[in-house]
Amino acid sequence: MNSEKKTSGAVTRRSFLRKGAVAGGVAATGALAAPAVLAQSPIAVRMQTSWPASDIWQEFAQNYANSVQEMSGGRLEIDVLPAGAVVGAFQVLDGVNDGLIDIGHDVPVYWYGKNKAASLFGTGPVFGGSATTMLAWFYNGGGQELYNELTQEIMGLDVIGLYGFPMPAQPFGWFKNEVNSVEDISGLKYRTVGLAADLLQSMGMSVAQLPGGEIVPAMERGVIDAFEFNNPTSDMRFGAQDVASNYYLSSYHQASEAFEFLFNRSFFEDLDPDLQAILRYAVPASATLDHASALDNYSADLQTLINEGGVTVHRTSDDILAAQLDAWDQLIPELEADEYMKRVLDSQRAWVERVTFYELMNSPNYELAYQHYFPGKLSL
The missing domain is CATH 3.40.190.170 (Bacterial extracellular solute-binding protein, family 7)
Structure with a gap:
């Protein structure tokens, strides 16, 4: 896909607002047709991932873009680019913060070199919780507030980050x-x-x-x-x-670990509230579909x-x-x-101690059932 911003048939939200004063003058004279057409033009959005074009995760990113475009009725037109199209695989956070790309799709450990605490949001110590357990920590256990503190306050970045697909434990x-x-x-x-x-x-x-x-x-x-x-x-x-x-x-x-969706904060907050909601809630929705595709x-x-x-x-x-x-x-x-890192780890330990106790106590022995119906399969 082309890494250049689309200029034909699409306008950015920011360029639209910059033209607002001119459009307003035309409207005052009674010529309403041109601004109405302009307002309906799709907003061109540039999204880059940290993945090669052939990777399945690039497909996951494209699926997210497709769902956003459909839910927005075509008002958001997302161009999904692979690693290196605009910035390197490990520079997606920089690209989003600097406004070179509007949305990034990566994992926080890829900007570990900027702040070691990034690794606590995906590749930190394992206290017994699964990736699904820790995704729940992000949304319900205080993780999102700690993440915002790191990115927006400690690091002073112009980004909004949300978590998607919780990845199965990674192979050695x-x-x-x-x-x-x-x-x-x-x-x-x-x-x-x-x-x-x-x-x-x-x-x-x-x-x-x-x-x-x-x-x-x-x-x-x-x-x-x-x-x-x-x-x-x-x-x-x-x-x-x-x-x-x-x-x-x-x-x-x-x-x-889980996918990180990064949004340039200025770009995001410049959108109409309904478009912000679509971008935001499509992230956890994508986690379910990505998980199903991953298992398959x-x-x-x-x-x-x-x-x-x-x-x-x-x-x-x-x-x-x-x-x-x-x-x-x-x-x-x-x-x-x-x-700061101690507060994150304390929060994670408290969450895992309570939540994983329930998960382990409530879960039957699935291995026992698998061995019952498919004997010998696990003895590779």
């Missing part, structure tokens, strides 16, 4: 050889992002933080020995199975990797999982030395 990732213990991963050059980099560095790995589109080339050049990105579909689409054959699912390094695609593509890609799928060993929890225990006090 792709390895050329089997890794069953902490000793097996020690010294490996490994790609991850955010606080997970600090975590795994403390466990003896040498960590590089790379955008998704750079992972396979880095693996081919020997810059990294192993990596994680996010899920079977994204991993398969960029060719993870071509550079490694051991795929480890389940990990505590990034157990509860991720599960199907995992089978493709197993049956056609020559990939051996493992669950990460209890030895490595226990070591990850121990490493979080060592890292948390360092994070809590920052007053």
